[in-house]
Amino acid sequence: MAWSLEQICSIAAKYELKNGMYVNLGIGIPTDVANHMPDGVNVLLQSENGMLGMGPFPYKGEEDPDLINAGKQTITQLPNSSYFSSADSFAMVRGGHIDLTILGALQVSQTGDLANWMIPGKMVKGMGGAMDLVAGTKRVVIMMEHTAKNGEAKLVKQCSLPLTGVGVVNRLITNLAIFDFIDGKMLLKEMAPDVNIEQLRICTEAEFD
């Protein structure tokens, strides 16, 4: 049985979040990883619009329009939070100070190339901070559905969509399996319960060991 989105978030949290880490979670589903924080693990979340130590959503009526995250959602500050400019924020990212980023994807190639900013057939909205994050963060973990809704492979030999970064992915967690990318090779680490290797190869265009 494939993992649900909820389970993928929980797996990502369990495997990736270590006490004391500085982490940037992508807009959308990766944001939900924060709700699966393992017991005893404390991480500081960075929001690339200029905040370290992002707190939960505010209580109703306590929202502050001057305090939002990169997804433009209202948030709160914590006792150890700090604010800074966009230039300082991306110096933090580019300078390799952020331990981990977890992002979504449209395609991942067998050599760890990532495409996640241009949706085919739709208006180009822009890459935001995604290219900076994958180029600068120490570890890049991707969460995505193993195949597209129409059944097309998303885990491919070579990305057909415009790239966000070349060879930047360290780990991929899909609803079917977990893969690691080491020295340009894609390695199967784990499969969801009742998924077998033959099934996995059928819906995976990329070659893996």
Add this chain to the structure above:
Amino acid sequence: MSKIFHNAEAALKEILRDNLVIMAGGFGLCGIPENLIKAIYDSKITGLTIISNNCGTDEEGLGPLLKNYQIKKMIASYVGENKTLEQQSINGQLELELTPQGTLAERIRAAGAGIPAFFTATGYGTVVAKGKEIREFNGKKYIMETALHADLAIIKGWKADKAGNIVYNKTARNFNPMMATAAKTTVAEVEEIVESGSLDPNNIHTPCIYVHHLVQGINYRKPIEKLTVREKI
């Protein structure tokens, strides 16, 4: 001579003309110079190149300038949630240049710091690298990005003293501090102008040297793009 003007229109009067390159602070609708944007809207100047992380929504922020056909070119990192922009971009009425967010911030910072270009790994191997010089440092590939200057920067602070030293509030800081340094003229609007000496010099975010015109804004709307709350248990 005082930098303080009575309203946004007066603060921009001598500067506004067609075809200006304007930097506008803000991330989404957070920390945007509402009064100065409105004054540019009312001035009806056109042919503008706008440098800003986003281009507002259809109704808020820089959005109305688009609807008014005042913008010729937009340099931004993300322009979703804006149907007017989508339409004008498809029709060829608007030139759109997309830059990674960190590269955009650093290009502006570099301009203000007198650095003509820098190398970054961001965008290597992607469309962003197209036509740009590539250099290898310590075995890693980087692309050259150039400084981004403007004729005018419109920025939004929280408080300023009468000399123009500025303090920002929370994540409303974002692109404002760099933009204040990167234009020929910087016009700042703040929610409150306080007496000199009442802001702690230890905590000034933008020193007054970067601020040429200053105005206390009025009627701040501060729209929230995505209201997210939790219930009290």
